[in-house]
Amino acid sequence: DAGVIQSPRHEVTEMGQEVTLRCKPISGHNSLFWYRQTMMRGLELLIYFNNNVPIDDSGMPEDRFSAKMPNASFSTLKIQPSEPRDSAVYFCATTLRTGPLRWGYTFGSGTRLTVV
Amino acid sequence: GESVGLHLPTLSVQEGDNSIINCAYSNSASDYFIWYKQESGKGPQFIIDIRSNMDKRQGQRVTVLLNKTVKHLSLQIAATQPGDSAVYFCAELGGIDYKLSFGAGTTVTVRA
Secondary structure (H helix, E strand, O other), X not given: OOOOEEEOOEEEEXXXXXXXXXXXXXXXXXXXXXXXXXXXXXXXXXXXXXXXXXXXXXXXXXXXXXXXXXXXXXXXEEEOOOOHHHOEEEEEEEEOOOOOOOOOOEEOOOEEEEEO | OOOEEEOOOEEEEEOOOXXXXXXXXXXXXXXXXEEEEEOOOOOOEEEEEEEOOOOEEEOOOEEEEEEOOOOEEEEEEOXXXXXXXXXXXXXXXXXXXXXXXXXXXXXXXXEO
């Protein structure tokens, strides 16, 4: 199993540009989460999906952030327009929800975003 | 505010010694508590979890203790090795949607 695959690994962009982060979950996992990690705020949950449906996006900081999951194999997190304060490492994590839930999630290697 | 947090931001330990990483939580309704290890440039990796109705759980070289009376969680690593150097996060899993909430993290450095 290749695990949770995120791309790109690193992204440097100019302020105002659109940024799209991508995630391919582990096959069979039906829940997907987007986290953001910064030194100041640690790991923050942005949004999560169950069976491709967005369940809770209360962690999305602003309307500039949007996420989609068009199918069970792919999700995107988009920032438009990007700002320097969006600089962070963005993680995608997935898990399988069946009945009583246990286990933590499996995380991807993250995308390090730098907005200059 | 955060419902899960760590007592110490850093821990330096001699190779071969045992490590103890502590965590305090405030949400008594959480069903599971989980420890993650994050190495530089990587995502958090599951180490061990404990259900809220348990006090202790052991894995390979790791033991998690849960004290619900004082809302305290700890991770013990036996015979710490250089490969154990990482940031360790405690996290709680619970609520209707079973969201995973993380504490601030403790950086463990193993001295040779």
